[in-house]
Amino acid sequence: MRTTDAILFDAVLFDMDGTVLNSIKAAERIWTTWALRHGIDVEAFLPTIHGVRAVETIRRLGLPGVDPEVEAGAITQAEIEDVDGIEEIAGAAGFLAALPPDRWAVVTSAPRTLALRRIAAAGLPTPPLLVGAEDVERGKPAPDCFQLAAERLGTTADRCLVVEDSPAGIAAAVSAGASVLVITATHHAAAGATAVDAGHAAIRDYRDLAISRLADGSLSIRAAQGGGLPSNASPVRLSYGLRASSERG
Known part of the structure; x- marks a missing residue:
């Protein structure tokens, strides 16, 4: 049964550097x-x-x-x-692999060739859709990249969850009308509190999330037991879901 407090999305859009990998x-x-x-x-x-x-x-x-x-x-x-020392943000590879391939994208300020090189170096799955620096005229903090990614996934940015770490990326997501989840793995601990103060949920890394498929075909993304940053984050704000394919439109 679906939880009533979950916020449902059509897709998840991930920044790259600092969000799914550490470069x-x-x-x-x-x-x-x-x-x-x-x-x-x-x-x-x-x-x-x-x-x-x-x-x-x-x-x-x-x-x-x-x-x-x-x-x-x-x-x-x-x-x-030079990709020496590039590694995944903890838990990212497994989390990405658990998502339906037509429901997520990487949206980065890096050029496509560099992005794919770093993703491979970090041992992450190749994204089914990648929006890079050359795909938009205006980079972050303009909303263009997230709007384009949502369009290519057959939806709109306001129906997407954006996972980000940088102020420019967060601003771009907000400007696009998306909901935001902040990853704090590569930042000071205070970044989590700052994100929550701005109305965004924040977690340290993907070990703080639990993902499961529900009977109706939708996906549940929730705070793992003991996960989530900072301690004053609202549990509801860490309760998301991906709509079943039949519900999109």
Whole structure:
């Protein structure tokens, strides 16, 4: 029997870096080298690289004589070649494998080639649908990427659950009208409390979730026993479901 407090969705849209895999070490190695070459304060700069497209990270610096498109291309190639230390967010592979293949997508600020390279390096299943940097004109925090992913899955963003970790990604999801679940695995513990204060549920990683198929064909996604962050999160906000195929429309 379906629980009455569950919020039902047509699909789940996952960010990639920091949400289903951890690429921080690899990304920061590449960007540190680039920042030092351009005389940029590394400590202040690195927190700004996450959740947005490389070209936008470079463009907003306004460096004289620097072509953001060319530099972003070089950064991407370096990141494709360096995947050392990339690993899944705990429990992500099993969670993704349990979802129907036509009901989820990865929506990332990374170019497609880099995204697929990192997903493979982390041992995650290849997503049935991937929306990457080159698929939209405006990257996160604009809502375009989530709207496009929902459309390609035959639904609308307001009928989707977005799983995110970065402020830019969360803002994009909210702007698209989606519900948001925040992963805090790669952030400070305070990130969970901040997410809840903003009205979003937050968990540490996918070990905090339990997924099961119900008799009517729908999927139940709930907080696992003892799971969920932070302690003041509402249990109802961690009770989701994927609609049965017959209920979509």
